[in-house]
Amino acid sequence: MGSFRHRKLLQQLKKMTDTQQRTFRSSSRAMHVMPAWVIDKYGNNDVLRFTRNASFPLITYPNEVVIKVHAAGLNPLDVGMRGGYGAASMSMKRDPLNLKQSGSEFPLILGREVSGVIMECGLDVKYFRERDEVWAAIPPWKQGSLAEFVVLSGNEISHKPKSLSHTEAAAIPYVAATAWSALVNTGGLSKDNCGNKRVLILGGSGGVGTFSIQMLKAWGAHVTVTCSQNAERFVRELGADHVVDYTAGPVQEPLRVMEKFDLILDNVGGDTERWALSLLKPWCGAKFVTLVTPFLQNTDQMGLADGMMKTFVTVASKALKIRPVVEKTFSFSQVPQAFAKVEEGHARGKTVVQIIGGGEYS
Numbered sequence: 001m002g003s004f005r006h007r008k009l010l011q012q013l014k015k016m017t018d019t020q021q022r023t024f025r026s027s028s029r030a031m032h033v034m035p036a037w038v039i040d041k042y043g044n045n046d047v048l049r050f051t052r053n054a055s056f057p058l059i060t061y062p063n064e065v066v067i068k069v070h071a072a073g074l075n076p077l078d079v080g081m082r083g084g085y086g087a088a089s090m091s092m093k094r095d096p097l098n099l100k101q102s103g104s105e106f107p108l109i110l111g112r113e114v115s116g117v118i119m120e121c122g123l124d125v126k127y128f129r130e131r132d133e134v135w136a137a138i139p140p141w142k143q144g145s146l147a148e149f150v151v152l153s154g155n156e157i158s159h160k161p162k163s164l165s166h167t168e169a170a171a172i173p174y175v176a177a178t179a180w181s182a183l184v185n186t187g188g189l190s191k192d193n194c195g196n197k198r199v200l201i202l203g204g205s206g207g208v209g210t211f212s213i214q215m216l217k218a219w220g221a222h223v224t225v226t227c228s229q230n231a232e233r234f235v236r237e238l239g240a241d242h243v244v245d246y247t248a249g250p251v252q253e254p255l256r257v258m259e260k261f262d263l264i265l266d267n268v269g270g271d272t273e274r275w276a277l278s279l280l281k282p283w284c285g286a287k288f289v290t291l292v293t294p295f296l297q298n299t300d301q302m303g304l305a306d307g308m309m310k311t312f313v314t315v316a317s318k319a320l321k322i323r324p325v326v327e328k329t330f331s332f333s334q335v336p337q338a339f340a341k342v343e344e345g346h347a348r349g350k351t352v353v354q355i356i357g358g359g360e361y362s
Contacts, residue, residue, distance in 0.1 A: 031056050036147030037335045038107035042084030045343075048336050054107065057143065057151035062124035064153050067134060069355045070166035072145035073113030075174050075207060079343045081110055086140060093141040111144030111353070113137060114152075115160055115169035125154045133160040137173035145170075146335055146353065168324040171350035175207040176322075182289045183212060187263045194219035198259060200279065202251075203267035204240065205231040206347040208291060210325040212265060213238045218321060224258065226251045226268075234348050238325070255279055266290040325349030 036054035039047045059066060080086065087105075092098075094105060115135040118128055128134065136157040138144055143151070160169045183189045189197065199216050201209050204225030216223050217239035224242040225235045232243045242258075244251050252275045260281040266272050269292030280286035327349035330338040334353070341351050 034148040035332070036109050037332075038109055039082060040106050040108075041103075042082065042087065044083070045336050045339055047082065048339065049107075050333075050335070051107070054109065054147055057147075057149055059120060059122045059151060061153065062122040063155070064122045064151050065118050065125055065128060065134075065157065066120040067114060067116040067136075067150050067152060067157070068119050069114055069116045069145050069148060069150055071115045071170035072111040072353045072355055073170040073172075073174060073207075074338055074342050074351045074353065075112055076342060077112055077140065077174070078110045078144075079339060081108075081140065082339065090141045109143040109145075109147050109150075111138065111146035112140065113170050113172070113174045114145035114150055115164075115166040116145075116150075116355075119149070122154075128154060128157065128159075133162075133166075134158060135160045135169045135173050137177045145355075148355065164324060166356075167326060167329055167352050167354060170352050171207070171324040171326045172211070172322070175211045175350070178208050178291065179212045179215060182208075182265055182291060183215070183263070186289050187265070187287050188285070189216070189219070189221070189263065191219040194221040197221045197262040198224070198281075200224045200226075200255070200261045200264045200276075201240075201267070202226050202264065202272060202276065204235050205349075206267060207325070207350045209265075209267055210235070210238055210349055211322060213240050214322045224255075224261070226255075228346060231346075231348050238323075252276075252279075260286070262286050264288045266292060268292065326352050328352075329354055 033053045034056050035050070035052050037048055037050055038054060040049065041047055057066060077085075081090075091105060094100075113136070116133070118130055118132045118134055121128060121130060134157045136152055138150065138152065139156065160166070164172075189199075194216060199221050201212055201223065203209055204213060205227040209225065209227075213223055213225060213235060222241050223239065224244065225240040226244045226246050227235055228247050229245040232245065235243055244254050256279065258279075261279055262281055262284070263286065264276050264279060266276065266288065269290065272292075273288060273290060277288055280288060325348070327347055328338075328341060329352045330341070332353060332355050338351050338353050
């Protein structure tokens with residue numbers, strides 16, 4: 001009787017393992033590898049390598065899903081991670097007991113935003129099913145979206161709004177989570193307290209800036225933005241009340257004669273904090289929030305790792321009225337060019353890579 005139970009238990013365990021690690025069939029063959037852009041070491045754009053033999057991601061926890069990637073959004077963080085930015089902290093997150101040898105994260109797939117379709121669900125996934133269209137901000141310690149498939153947990157994804165294409169949807173998750181963390185979690189703003197608030201966004205024409213302008217205007221805040229002269233009309237169309245052209249000279253001069261601000265969101269960095277603090281209203285809890293601090297500091301102070309990704313699921317439903325701003329799309333075969341576009345700065349919205357229907361590698 002005991003041996004029968006033992007055999008039965010082994011059969012159940014084998015069935016569970018087979019279920020969790022079964023492979024898809026695509027073009028009538030089991031998939032064990034997939035196309036992806038990877039890096040094998042940190043560096044400049046030269047380290048990006050296309051391969052058709054990246055490891056196919058498997059479900060290893062029962063709350064995970066496999067997503068077929070349709071579009072991937074790129075952010076300055078991807079450029080930073082390509083060069084090794086945050087590598088030590090991400091290594092600690094992937095391998096907290098330090099059991100693996102140095103460099104075990106390679107080959108590494110970048111891309112922190114995804115829009116796609118669920119192909120398989122783990123046994124404990126309750127709110128999603130196969131063929132659901134979803135979007136997500138991918139935690140920096142996980143393999144990214146510049147690949148045919150990606151694995152994420154059910155609490156890191158959200159249903160994609162039907163009103164958005166995959167390309168539009170891939171432009172929102174990371175910047176939405178970043179903006180929300182900065183303005184709400186750190187800045188203390190909300191739709192209920194923004195009516196009489198004055199907000200200054202330094203560097204307002206990029207992904208986080210364009211999202212922040214729209215969210216703050218929807219909440220009734222007065223928004224001043226710094227950007228280049230040729231981006232002025234663009235940010236005004238998004239709702240900016242006042243625009244200061246940084247190409248016309250030091251922005252602190254025209255900003256100093258304005259009424260003081262309740263919150264400053266800094267997307268620029270450099271020596272900004274040195275002069276910007278004097279632009280805040282005194283004695284009333286006004287805040288300077290920068291997104292250009294060292295990675296670990298951002299992670300600790302603002303939850304830009306664990307907390308930010310979970311925040312996106314909360315903010316996803318609230319982001320429906322915000323227009324995704326896609327500046328340029330690239331095909332899957334043009335990933336190095338997409339990185340070069342993000343790296344050059346002066347963005348007017350987001351850069352998105354179309355994985356499906358995006359060139360010869362798709």
